[in-house]
Amino acid sequence: MVSRRQLIGAGAALVGAAAWSRTSAMGLPEAPTMDSAATQVPPVPSQGPHYNPVVTLNGWSLPFRMNNGVKEFHLVAEPVEREMGEGMTAYLWGYNGQSPGPTIECVEGDRVRIFVSNKLPxxxxxxxxxxxxxxGMDGVTGLTQPPIPSGKTFVYEFDAKKSGTFMYxxxxxxMVQMAMGMMGFFVIHPKDPNFMPVDRDFVFLLSAYDIDPGTYVPRVMEMTDFNLWAINSRVFPDVAPLVVRKDDRVRIRVGNLTMTNHPIHxxxxxxxxxxxxGGWVRPEARWPEVTIDIPVGAMRAYEFDAVYEGDWALHCHKSHHTMNAMGHEIPTFIGMDKTKVAKKIRQVQPDYMPMGTKGMADMAEMSMPLPDNTIPMMTGWGQFGSLEMGGMFTVVKVREGIEKGSxxxxxxxRHPPGTVAYEWTGALPEAPSAPAGSADGSSLRPAGKSASAAQADHSGHE
Structure with missing residues (x-):
């Protein structure tokens, strides 16, 4: 198989026109594949209209060839192996060796021709x-086209009528094929390069899977109790950071093909x-946010000027979506004394550790044995200790001095002196007393006395 790294490493930016033209007479365009989960930064295209390529987190952009003024791409639908995180691989379905598939990029007004070969069962x-x-190019089985049989190739051809961010x-x-990971981004850049320009343009898809520890294939019938929430089919701490140069104008495009909404913060x-x-939001209609909810089957893009240096968290704000390999029938032990039961369990399982009596943070700090092909529920380390995160979580790293294109x-x-929260080692101040006539209409009263008793005492004094 030909990898994108091999193609680019051969010295031709986006596999130069000469290389593509030599294969055009042979029929199908090349179908490069990707076997790495690292973010692959695409080069600026050397053919067709200019555009600033997007950067797909833990992904890549599909090369194209020019054929008589038409941009030709080749997608291969096939079973793939996706490393979701260190120590865990999922057997998914995807495109060109990966799930999600490669991002397709073109320019508003381009004529595109996409060959789709089916290697699925x-x-x-x-x-x-x-x-x-x-x-007839909309791709709905039985309604707008016959299905693509296994082992066959169909052709989609259309004009890129409007710029924006789309999915395939x-x-x-x-139900089966999307649950198995078949999805990808399709970005159409504006024809006018001066329209909505940014310095750094990131894209990623949100996905969810139910894969039991020790297994490899998602349970496609699951509708609600997913145990792996992913950014481009990767889970924290193995989601790539968004690296940004200070003062860059940054766009982040997020697509959601899971079965629930995701408030991205x-x-x-x-x-x-x-x-x-649906398209670009007019300047007078844009709205400010710090969290944007991504509905099911939708995409949202937001922009900001990277003026504040730091390592800034980016994550789904549904707390269970920033965890890995979750069980959904675990009882809550907070406040319970498990000393006696732990002694009994250790008689048959000497390494047993009771957990959960004070919360779950201990799980992120202990390197406990795990089943094959799974990852810790809470993990990740930073310069100050355990992050206790997973799933849909990554970091936007804003730095001064990063080279353009790096x-x-x-x-x-490195935090400037005096800008990190610190421990107070002096005396704690006394708790403030509530003022007489507090919000609920009560006055100060001795601890343990009801409002009516306090009122009776007060009446007696009168």
């Missing part, structure tokens, strides 16, 4: 989610929502 189609195109996914046996900044699946992790942020 069943038929499939591709629906171009949110795009304006001929009905099957519309055949959709970014620390340290407020931002403007500038794009939805996305290399700059490491941990």
């Amino acid at each position: 069943e038929h499939t189609t591709v629906h171009w989610h949110g795009m304006i195109l001929p009905c 996914h099957p519309h055949g046996d959709e 970014m620390h340290g900044y407020d931002f403007e929502v500038t794009c939805t699946d 996305y290399e992790d700059p490491g941990e942020y």
Whole structure:
């Protein structure tokens, strides 16, 4: 198999026109694959209209060839192995060696031709989610086209009518195929490069899986109790950071093809929502946020000026979505004394450790034995200790001095002196007393006395 790294390493930016033209007479375009979960920064295209390529977290952009003025891409629907995090691999379905599939990029007004080869054990189609195109290219099995049988290749061809951020996914046996990871981004850049320019442009998809510890294949019938919440099918701490140069204008595009909404929150900044699946938001209609809810089957893009240095968390604000390999039937032991039962359990399991009596933070700090092919529920370390996170969590790293076009992790942020929260070692102040006639209409009263008793005492004094 040809990897994208091998193609780029050969010295041709986006596999130069000469290389593509030599294969055009042979029929199908190349179908490069990616076997790495690292973020691959695409080069600026050397063919067709200019655009600033997007950076797909833990992903890549699909190369194209020019054929008589048409941009040609080749997607291969196939079983893939995706490393969701260190120590865990999922057996998914995807495109060109990965799930999500590669991001497809073109420019408003381009004519695109996309060859889709099916290496799945069943038929499939591709629906171009949110795009304006001929009905027969919409990719709905049985309604707008016959299914693509296993072992066959179909061709989709249309004009990129409007710029924006879109997605692609099957519309055949959709419940199974999307639950197995078949999805990807489709970005159409504005024809005018001066429209909505940014310095750094990130994209990622939100996905969810139910994979039991020790197993590899998602349970496709699951509708609610997912145990792995992922950013581009990666879970923290193995989600790539968003590396940003100080003072850059930054756009983050987030797509949601899970079965629930996700309130995406970014620390340290407020931002403007500038794009939805339907198109760009007019300047007078944009609104400020620090958390943007991404509905099911939707995309939202937001922008900000990177003026504040630091390591800023970016995550889903549903707390269970920042955890890995969760069990859903675990009782709550907070406040319980498990000393006696722990002694009995250790008679048959000497290494047993009672946990959960004070909360779950201990789980993030202990390297407990795990089943094969799974990852800790809470994990990740920073310069101050355990992060106690997982799932849909990553970090926006804003630094001064990062080179243009570099996305290399700059490491941990060096906080200026006096800017880190610290322990107070002096005497604690006395708790303030509530003023007479407090909000509930009561006066100060001795501890343990009811309001009526206190009132009786007060009446007696009168």
